[in-house]
Amino acid sequence: MSASSAARRLTAVALVTGSVVAAAALPASAVQNRAPDRQQVVISDVQYNAPGPDTRSNRSLNGEWVDITNRSRQSVDLKGWTLRNSKGDRYTFRHLRLNGHSTVKVHTGSGRDTRHDVYQDRRGHIWDNRSDRATLSDRRGSVVDTESWGRGRDHDRGDDRGHDRDRDRDRGHDRDRDRDRDRGHGRGRGHDRGDERGHDRGRDRDRGDERGNDRGNDRGNHQR
Template sequence: MSVPAIARRLTAAAAVATAVVGGLALPAAAAGQHPSRPHSDVVISGVQYDSPGRDDNSNRSLNKEYVDVTNTTRRTVNLDHWTLTGRDGHRYTFRHFRLEGRATVRVHTGKGRDSARDVYQDRRNYAWDNNRDTATLRNDHARVVDQVAWGQHRGGGHNGGIGRR
């Protein structure tokens, strides 16, 4: 085989290899796949949207309504200025809070003393609708990090339990 023929074959092989590698390196959106949102290290791991027992607006009942936020990594995440919101616009903002690695913080609706495991919205009324609502966690840049919905718009009715995707 002549040198020019070998050079042509090597050039063709290099072009094919570049095309294959380039095609594999395309982002998912460019390849026609549309992920719902980027993977997050911090997630809403559970929602107790219907406080067990009678809904009497007592602080005890309000604090049995909560959202669990979990850090799935080993490293500490600074949640300062992150928000947790509902469909009706109510908002809880984390202030000076760092969530340790592999830890969960429970965001209670009522009043209480904040700790590493429990924080309180200090509300006097229930935050989450028992029949239909969406809890949205946003980072300090207002980007949606995670979202959990329950009720009729999620294909089911009221079940009174803990909601998760």
């Protein structure tokens, strides 16, 4: 073995050994950061109908809320995230880091923000008791989660499909009635043609009888 070949092999072994040592020396946090992000932030609960009459008092307003839950183990910075209703009224989260496996309650009225309760500072109820949709979006505007209740758009589409089916059914009945009417007219026309043919045959028979009578008269005259 030449000296140059031995040197190249020693260099290769040193590089591999150094890579293994460097990987082993990486902290556990660096390895975890390479793992795919599995954060799951969802709308876990909605109290859209505040207990008691809607008096618009601060107590009544704060009885209306939406729970946002972080189901992952990592904390999530909610700064710039938004929560809005179906009309487009929105609340923007301020400085709030939601810890893993934690929930923050978004109240409609006024109050002092904490890690577990934040307030929209509104003077009127924002969520419709009959039908509405809560939409949670991240700071880029991408929808993270939604929660609907009451008569939603899917029900309306179902009603539209029902009306369409009724209209199609009515059109089918109209077509059936038209066919029956045409068949009835066709049968009537057939009877009329049959009657006309019968009259024509009767007239031909009468003409034949007249010709027979004429021949009989001619023979009688010749014999005389």
